[in-house]
């Protein structure tokens with residue numbers, strides 16, 4: 001028997017209803033066992049997400065199984081019971097592609113979408129393994145190729161374990177993607193599998209891939225998976241084991257936009273007070289101008305002579321030799337350095353000042369407490385917090401520059417053993433939310449700005465991918481103020497990143513809680529098991545037309561199994577993510593209770609040590 005010949009051995013039932021791309025199939029009476037043996041191989045019938053075919057002359061039509069139930073269940077809904085002997089298994093199938101088999105070339109030509117619709121009473125057939133191979137092979141060949149192979153295998157097709165499933169990474173990252181699934185279903189494993197495959201990929205036979213990938217890692221789990229192929233930046237190291245768990249990162253506060261910095265220094269409850277916001281904006285602008293040597297530093301004590309030009313004391317006045325237009329066109333959001341001391345001095349000695357006897361004196365204690373004190377207090381607290389030293393270290397002319405900061409994320413880093421450390425992991429575990437939010441905002445915006453300011457040829461040589469684990473935290477549907485800034489910078493990448501060569505990979509176990517405008521920008525979906533009905537419906541809303549039926553398979557997926565649909569998928573498919581070894585997997589957090597409880601309790605000294613770490 002040849003591939004795609006009509007073979008009655010493979011017939012499993014016939015069509016009873018066609019409505020749009022959904023057809024209803026009644027399984028033949030003889031299909032009692034839901035398996036069929038053909039050429040020594042056992043095929044399962046009616047597996048959710050499995051592929052079936054319909055012969056239509058020389059043409060073929062392909063569909064997925066999205067539902068399987070008894071006819072009696074359907075009729076009971078309508079109220080008429082059905083006798084058990086007349087009962088039948090009924091299958092719902094979503095048609096997704098057509099094809100023509102070319103026997104001479106041993107090739108299948110795929111027609112995307114459905115052009116010819118089948119008719120009731122036509123037979124429905126299983127696909128043999130060979131046929132599946134041809135189907136997926138043909139579909140993957142359809143991606144046009146610019147001389148670089150963009151197809152990266154990261155999984156296998158379910159029902160055909162030996163057929164690798166390849167993702168088109170140009171489309172996957174160019175048009176953003178989402179990896180979704182309930183907790184513990186293998187999302188991080190899927191991300192790691194894809195990244196490992198990319199690291200091993202050769203877009204041309206003689207060239208290895210050096211991906212620019214930045215992973216925001218809120219649980220500190222990815223470092224272990226990539227070892228020498230990654231740099232792990234540890235924002236905060238509560239155990240003081242920096243040498244073993246990561247490299248310190250330079251992500252200074254001055255990279256922040258005025259708005260991001262404001263969310264950091266103004267407490268959440270006071271955030272709506274415009275006057276407070278203005279104090280921060282004015283001080284940042286001034287401090288940035290000082291560092292750019294456009295204005296003189298603020299006084300460092302009270303009692304300085306007041307300016308006599310009739311303007312408020314705190315307005316910027318150009319230094320000698322600087323033209324005023326330099327100040328009017330100054331953009332306080334650019335990632336220019338500024339000093340925290342200067343920021344503070346501007347507030348204390350210029351903003352919180354009044355003119356008395358021609359000199360600048362402090363405002364009354366009440367006025368000070370009303371407007372300025374809380375900002376300065378918060379700034380003091382932040383500067384003293386050991387967890388965020390990497391962020392709050394005072395700028396100095398010899399410190400990191402914008403170029404060194406960007407270099408950490410996308411520049412070339414080679415380990416002492418000669419390994420290219422292509423993946424940059426920012427481990428933000430242990431950081432308080434109020435810092436993790438602005439930090440993520442800053443990182444996403446920095447990468448976006450970097451791409452924005454690249455010239456066209458630089459951009460082409462330097463596509464960047466930002467992987468955002470726990471995306472519901474950074475881009476929540478119902479925002480927490482702490483993440484408002486992160487949300488707007490990630491939203492910007494989602495909306496405009498494609499044009500500048502920066503892609504997003506959103507990972508979340510709570511798709512319904514991720515902002516819809518962001519998640520709907522994703523062109524590719526890897527959806528693992530989702531047990532929650534609200535999440536399933538949510539995902540169904542965003543999937544391309546005709547594929548929402550596939551979401552019915554979501555609750556039944558096995559561990560590591562997923563529905564793979566969208567731009568990067570040759571055909572929508574049910575897949576199984578490839579198996580990774582323990583040393584390639586992200587660290588799993590699942591505690592082993594039975595094991596732990598059979599071991600000796602921590603001693604008094606050990607508990608004391610933990611206590612010391614908790615409150616040093």
Ligand SMILES: Nc1ncnc2c1ncn2[C@@H]1O[C@H](COP(=O)(O)OP(=O)(O)OP(=O)(O)O)[C@@H](O)[C@H]1O
Pocket residue numbers: 181182183184185186187188189190193509560577578579580581585586587588589
């Ligand atoms: N590709 C894989 N190969 C081998 N084992 C895997 C793979 N993916 C997941 N696993 C196993 O499943 C466990 C849970 O997977 P993973 O941590 O990826 O889930 P998750 O969906 O990211 O969960 P969470 O929502 O808690 O982050 C892993 O600890 C690992 O044992």
Ligand SMILES: [Mg+2]
Pocket residue numbers: 187188189
């Ligand atoms: Mg995970």
